[in-house]
Amino acid sequence: GGAGGGGGVGVDSGGERRAATLAAHPPPLPPRLPAVGQHPRSALERVESVVESAAAAVGLAAAAKHVEPLPLDIIRPQDVSIVRYHVPGGTHSKSGLLTEINHAAYAKRHGYRLGADKVSETSFESVMHLVDPASWIKVPLMLAAIDPRVSGVAPSELVIWVDADVVFTSPEVELTSLLANLVPEGSSKSVIMARDLGNNIVNGGVIIVRRSEWSVAFLRRLLETSRNETTRRSGYWEQDAIKVLYDANEFGERDNILVIEERHLLNAFTKRREWRHGDFIAHHTQCPFHEDFGVTHDECEKLFRLFICTSTPLDDPLVRNFCAPITAPELPPPQLSLLLESATNVAWPWPTEIMGTINDVPAEVKFYAASAKLPGVTRLCEVGFAKGHSAITMLWSNPESTLVSFDLEDLEHAQRSLEYVKKLFPNRVNRVAGDSLVSLSAHATSLGDTPEICDLFSVDGVHEGD
Incomplete structure (x- = not known):
């Protein structure tokens, strides 16, 4: 009425x-x-x-x-x-x-x-x-x-x-x-x-x-x-x-x-x-607008495609054709890709010396996702949390899994990312802070006679020296 x-x-x-x-x-x-x-x-x-x-x-x-x-x-x-x-x-x-x-x-x-x-x-x-x-x-x-x-x-x-x-x-x-x-x-x-x-x-x-x-x-x-x-x-x-x-x-x-x-x-x-x-x-207004935010023209195009293709029915031919480039079997699922882009936004800005992530290489995302879904894998461990892309990929791919992550505690962008990932996956993430060259063995010792078993271990920490 x-x-x-x-x-x-x-x-x-x-x-x-x-x-x-x-x-x-x-x-x-x-x-x-x-x-x-x-x-x-x-x-x-x-x-x-x-x-x-x-x-x-x-x-x-x-x-x-x-x-x-x-x-x-x-x-x-x-x-x-x-x-x-x-x-x-x-x-x-x-x-x-x-x-x-x-x-x-x-x-x-x-x-x-x-x-x-x-x-x-x-x-x-x-x-x-x-x-x-x-x-x-x-x-x-x-x-x-x-x-x-x-x-x-x-x-x-x-x-x-x-x-x-x-x-x-x-x-x-x-x-x-x-x-x-x-x-x-x-x-x-x-x-x-x-x-x-x-x-x-x-x-x-x-x-x-x-x-x-x-x-x-x-x-x-x-x-x-x-x-x-x-x-x-x-x-x-x-x-x-x-x-x-x-x-x-x-x-x-x-x-x-x-x-x-x-x-x-x-x-x-x-x-x-x-x-x-x-x-x-x-809201895709004026994207890209300013390089200070690190969003390139290609990233704008990618984000708009992900926004459309994860929230719009694919039964319309126009949408289906538009989404074809990101729905190919060899690529990560669009829903996961958009989640990783969201993590990038949360982490921004980060130190200039910290460069790429697995999100830059679709094949790596697929590999991490497939590894997390291997039979018997529920306990995930990793050295190197950074922006949280590998953590998100593994936890999203295996809903039954939990993660122990060893990472530095003095990186502001990593702290924002950690809080975000914990919000996405409540009660499934434990971060052990400190230099992994020290914290990893110290954590193992602290467990005494009942050590935690890591079904899958990702090592992506210090990339130089010993």
């Missing part, structure tokens, strides 16, 4: 709490859209002229909306929309076709609606190509998803905008479950975005909007700023406009916008090695 011209809201059988919540927030009638002004190139005016005619055509003189967002635990899958768009032939033309499949698969898995399912051709498709610059299209599309005057259909209670270079990397995670961990309990925050780099405050690649009186008004105010030519064409487009509104705080922007400080929890940048195994989204 949803809000129509009369403001009625349908209720599922057994949805008494939902009905009570809606009744507690009587939907006020908002003012009509402002008249078209004197700036014909404004994205706002192009949209408004079409919106007015579409609203009249479907009899929606005004939209019903909540004063506060609905509680997350009563939002149904059909109340959630994923909104996305990419410009054919544009910057993300190639990747956009692949992420479109990824986004659609995520929506289908959870019963969410895609923005295209909600935006009628008469109301919006006819003006999408007119919005200039194209990045601004996200604003009217999000508005269309929560305001029935724009779409002519029942609005969504929860909307997530994702750029065309965004991949859902944990498709099993429901959006409401994600927000339950990000938004403080009982919070009425209506817009959720991750912190951006520099002075931009928030990044517009991923925007979550909870439908409320404030969020509808905010998106319309944001679109209103497109009347200003300088703002509309600034280097970061709608992001700069959000910053202007946030800094001014004239309408409670700071109280209603939640900025996620740990960006990777919502919007992990590939170019900054932020993505971790289990993160909800990987």
Whole structure:
């Protein structure tokens, strides 16, 4: 069910709490859209002229909306929309076709609606190509998803905008479950975005909007700023406009916008090695961007391929062909390869004198994985932990195994890696710190008459001297 011209809201059988919540927030009638002004190139005016005619055509003189967002635990899958768009032939033309499949698969898995399912051709498709610059299209599309005057259909209670270079990397995670961990309990925050780099405050690649009186008004105010030519064409487009509104705080922007400080929890940048195994989204914006983060063009291509191929069904020919180079039998499984890339991100930065890992040589990864799965192997031992690639490969390949690792304790990147591997494989890793030339024999002596047996021993410690 949803809000129509009369403001009625349908209720599922057994949805008494939902009905009570809606009744507690009587939907006020908002003012009509402002008249078209004197700036014909404004994205706002192009949209408004079409919106007015579409609203009249479907009899929606005004939209019903909540004063506060609905509680997350009563939002149904059909109340959630994923909104996305990419410009054919544009910057993300190639990747956009692949992420479109990824986004659609995520929506289908959870019963969410895609923005295209909600935006009628008469109301919006006819003006999408007119919005200039194209990045601004996200604003009217999000508005269309929560305001029935724009779409002519029942609005969504929860909307997530994702750029065309965004991949859902944990498709099993429901959006409401994600927000339950990000938004403080009982919070009425209506817009959720991750912190951006520099002075931009928030990044517009991923925007979550909870439908409320404030969020509808905010998106319309944001679109209103497109009347200003300088703002509309600034280097970061709608992001700069959000910053202007946030800094001014004239309408409670700071109280209603939640900025996620740990960006990777919502919007992990590939170019900054932020993505971790289990993160909800990987954002491939401007990758590679800066050599300081050590991400080369080839690594960017590899990571994007792994993101798509480990989180998107392979039944689509486009995806299947795109993933063929990394799904060959002679290569490590893509899921393991992505886990190793995540470990690389965790370890960064590391001392320049520490060079490659087994992750640089697929045949070595395959060898370690096969060795860990040999009959009778459950107790793994290794000298040399470093970034944790060999440890991850063996532990992932043999779920019944445990590991004792001998490694130096004064390497900061190795300590980060150790904590990460322990998180991935709880209660399966024991590190013996110190120089293995001393610690190995000392550890054996400390065991007394009941020495631990190593079924498989990897030696990759000191590479020089005795």
